[in-house]
Amino acid sequence: MRPKTSMKLYHVYVLKSKTKNFLYTGFTRSLRKRLQKHNSKEVLSTKFYDPFELIFYEAYRNKKDAKRREKYFKTTKGKTTLKSMLKEYFLEKGQSPGSPSLPANHIIP
Secondary structure, eight states: OOOOOOOOOEEEEEEEESSSSEEEEEEESOHHHHHHHHHTTOSTTTTTSOOEEEEEEEEESSHHHHHHHHHHHTSHHHHHHHHHHTHHHHHHTTOOTTSTTOOTTEEOO
16 A cells, blocks of 8 residues: 655635625635635735635646746736636626636726
């Protein structure tokens, strides 16, 4: 029997406020703990927009790869990519994925 080893993973994630039109893109080692911190107003940049739901995440074995992806998702092209990747989710929620109203880390007008 092989010993159980813990695999280090780094997560890039997107949160959506449940009460306000706000998306947040971030990076963490512990997705559950980080979501809990966002929802308990411990994160300065999101404390006025809680509660949140996790709508997307990716896991990486390498920290630099994850940070690069987070940075990309915060660019105009990255936001467009996210909108395309989450098209059905936004349509389901009654929001147009093609509109400029879905930026990461900004209030949705």
